[in-house]
Amino acid sequence: MVVIITNNETKKGRDDNRAFDELRPMKIEAGVLERADGSAYLEVGGNKILVAVYGPRESYIRRLLKPNTGVIRCRYNMAPFSVGDRKRPGPDRRSNEISKITAEALRPALLLENYPRSMVDVFIEVIEAEGGTRCAGITAASVALADAGIPMKDLVVACAAGKVNDEVVLDLSEYEDKDGQADVPVAIMPRNGEITLLQSDGNLDKEEFSQALDLAIEGCKKISEIQKEALVSKYGG
Amino acid sequence: MNIIPEITRESITHIINENKRVDGRALDEYRNIEVENNVISKAEGSARVKIGKTQVIVGVKPTIGEPFGDKPNLGVLMTNAEMLPMADPKFEPGPPSEASVELARVVDRAIRESEIVDLERLCIKEGKKVWMLFIDLHIIDFDGNLFDAATLAVVSALSTTKLPKATFENNEVILNEEETENLVLREKVAMSTFVKIGDKMVLDPALDEESILKARISVGITESGKICAMQKGGDEPLSRENILESVEIAYSKNKELISKLNGY
Numbered sequence: 343m344v345v346i347i348t349n350n351e352t353k354k355g356r357d358d359n360r361a362f363d364e365l366r367p368m369k370i371e372a373g374v375l376e377r378a379d380g381s382a383y384l385e386v387g388g389n390k391i392l393v394a395v396y397g398p399r400e401s402y403i404r405r406l407l408k409p410n411t412g413v414i415r416c417r418y419n420m421a422p423f424s425v426g427d428r429k430r431p432g433p434d435r436r437s438n439e440i441s442k443i444t445a446e447a448l449r450p451a452l453l454l455e456n457y458p459r460s461m462v463d464v465f466i467e468v469i470e471a472e473g474g475t476r477c478a479g480i481t482a483a484s485v486a487l488a489d490a491g492i493p494m495k496d497l498v499v500a501c502a503a504g505k506v507n508d509e510v511v512l513d514l515s516e517y518e519d520k521d522g523q524a525d526v527p528v529a530i531m532p533r534n535g536e537i538t539l540l541q542s543d544g545n546l547d548k549e550e551f552s553q554a555l556d557l558a559i560e561g562c563k564k565i566s567e568i569q570k571e572a573l574v575s576k577y578g579g
Numbered sequence: 580m581n582i583i584p585e586i587t588r589e590s591i592t593h594i595i596n597e598n599k600r601v602d603g604r605a606l607d608e609y610r611n612i613e614v615e616n617n618v619i620s621k622a623e624g625s626a627r628v629k630i631g632k633t634q635v636i637v638g639v640k641p642t643i644g645e646p647f648g649d650k651p652n653l654g655v656l657m658t659n660a661e662m663l664p665m666a667d668p669k670f671e672p673g674p675p676s677e678a679s680v681e682l683a684r685v686v687d688r689a690i691r692e693s694e695i696v697d698l699e700r701l702c703i704k705e706g707k708k709v710w711m712l713f714i715d716l717h718i719i720d721f722d723g724n725l726f727d728a729a730t731l732a733v734v735s736a737l738s739t740t741k742l743p744k745a746t747f748e749n750n751e752v753i754l755n756e757e758e759t760e761n762l763v764l765r766e767k768v769a770m771s772t773f774v775k776i777g778d779k780m781v782l783d784p785a786l787d788e789e790s791i792l793k794a795r796i797s798v799g800i801t802e803s804g805k806i807c808a809m810q811k812g813g814d815e816p817l818s819r820e821n822i823l824e825s826v827e828i829a830y831s832k833n834k835e836l837i838s839k840l841n842g843y
Contacts, residue, residue, distance in 0.1 A: 375720045375793065376632035377667050388620065392719060394665035415674050422715040423622035424636020432674075465665035465672075467719065469636060470619050495701055537740070 356385045357518065362511045365561055370482065370572035372489045378465075380490025382572070384482035387515055388472030390424075392477055393486040400459035406461060412454030413461050416445040418479055419466040429462070440476045443464075446530040447480050447539035453493040460493060473509065473516035474574070477502050477527050480539065485569050487578070497569050498538055500529035501561035503554040505546055510553045526551070528558035532566045588791045595788075596777040602785060607828050609783045614731060614839045616739045624740025624762065628732035631785060634666075636715065637732040639740045643703070643745035643752050644711040645690075647729035654701020654709040658687035659753050660729065661717040667721040683716065685810045686729045689799035690714075693768040700763075704747035710725060712740070712762075723786040726797045726810075727836070732814040738764050768807060769836035771829035772797040775817060780825050784834070796822060800827040802837055 360366070366387035375381035378394035385391075401407040406415065418440040422428050434443075444466065454462065464486065466479040477500035484497040504514045506522040519525055524544025530537050537559075547556060591601055598606060610631030619625035624639035660683035675683075685715045690696065701710040714736070716729050740762040744755040774784040774792035778797060781788060784795075793815040801807035806826070811817060 374664070375634070376722055378665060390619070392665070394719075396664075396668050399668070419638070419663070419672075420657070421619075421717050422713065423619055423625065423640050426621060426712050428640035428642060428715075431659060431670075442787075465663065467663060467665060467717070469717070470621050471620075533688055552773070563789060 343373060356511060357413065357478035358515060359460070361501055364510060365513045365564060366515065368565065369570050370485055370568055372485050372572045374467065378486075378490075380486045380492070382482045382487070382489060383486035384478055384485070386474065386478050388470060388547045389468070389475055389478050390470040391475065391482045392467045392469055393479065393482040393488045394465045395446040395462065395490040395492070396465075396482070397490070398454070398457040398492065399463075403461070407459055409456070410458055412457035412459075414445050414449050414452060414454065414464065415461055416441045416448070416464045416466065418444055418466045418468070418476070420475070422470060424468050424471045436545050440479070443481065443539055448483055448487065448498050449494045450536070450538050451484070451494045451498045452487070452554055453495065456493070462487070468476070471516070473519040474502050474527075476500070477529070480529050481569060483523055486571050489574055491543055492506065494531070496531040496533045497566065498529050498531055499566045499569060500527060500539060501565055503558040503561065504529040505544065505550060510550055510557060512557045524550075524554070526554045526558060526569055528555060528562065530559055530562045530565055560573040587787070591787060591791055592749055592777045594781050594812055596780060598779070598782070601735040601787060606779055607782045607832070608810045609832065609835070610785065612731070612839050614735050614838070616735055620725065623742060625737040625814055626735035626739065627727045628731045628735065630724055630728045630732050630783065633724060633728050634720035635725065635732045636717040636719060637729070637736040638717070639712045639736050640715070641710050641740075641742055642713065643708055644703070644744070646706065646709040651706035652702045653698040656687070656691060656696060656698070657711065658683045658690065658714045658716070658733070660686070660718065662718045662721070666718045670721070679718075681810070681812070682729060684798060684807060685731055686716065687822060688770050689730050689770055690733060690737070691806040693799065693801045693805065694764070695734065695764045695766055696762065697765060697781045701743045703752055706809045708747060708752050710742060710745070720796055721786065723784045723789040724772050727770050727783065730768065730799065731836060731839060734764070734767055734769070737762060738767070738840065766802045767837045767840055768799055768801045769833055770799040770808070771798055771825075771836070773828070775813070775815070775821060780828070782828060787837070796825050798826055800829055800833045802833070804830070
């Protein structure tokens, strides 16, 4: 928290001097890997996320196979060197949960009914983490799915809002996430405004929650433009 | 299982037997190599290396730990490789495969046996506390020849590693994050990998070449000219001549590889 005192007025600010509704700088690039069917690289603040998509391909996992539709499977994984103290490689409870909700956030946009018995794999690798990796992963995954040419109704986009120093703010940094009172990640399909992911962690009253939700949705809409630009710059208008 | 159409196998072998390659390289020529350092600001040392379309990211994270009983004054190096399912349609999530364990161990051998890292300087207090360096290899795009890319990436990441200054007082380690020290390497090491296709030894196999190999050999050589690690792979044997030829070419390529590291 930064406290700025001017003319005997105390004004609260964010630790990186952003406005309450300001996103961190973001960069998305589509098609960065050779072998994957689709891929994307995303940087937001200090986050670096790489996503690869394979499929639709034959489901080699029998229990996941569905006779009437394709399925999506996600794997969210953090590199051991992505955080301050080395993270032990391999899945843990947190990354398993994020993998599940990410698949569920992306699924509504995908037209997998035309691919029965098949599977789409989304591999999200957090190369470096600085708060908000699950949202960044979903945003990048949509671009990678589009890069793989998978039919979609919309590009799912995600962004978090939260509460820091009793103020509702957009796109929490790592510091704000650890220090803050609440974190509300949201994913939407911007064309119809429907929400495909919602979590809330922390304490908010009714008013604050609806503010946070609206703020996150506005953030999603801004990020949606960056997603589209990434695809346009790869494939042209 | 890797299914390569017989016709592909035959055509690649045929081309190589005429001393040519599918991508137009000479038999002893590397693909384009790119080395980029300090790609992860949260890691104390890091690098991204591309050989052709193969892409590897390495991060070095130090922690403080206890030395091994028989080596009370030496720091510890630990190398781990993850062949991420993102890198190839056939790589599976889950516990490390045999291939990734082999990769980590061969790279580890090259680093360890070349003694490029002065482990004594990683000692904070003899018998009590030492630096343990975790070297994590992330394979993100697989287009053949991981051994050479991984070795370059690890050496590059180590050469840019900065450790906070550590002192031992009153039975505890005090870290000074403000003051960092570069991990100084004694020298550099590089690895060259060959595959045998037809009767020829081929340097820096691309994916299509690697998938039809009969036998493979990797040779790790230090800047000062010591062979510090070697590994043979594949289901078929190599002749004495094959091996000596590979070693000869590996020596001649050593400077080229190490110059990629010194670019920074």
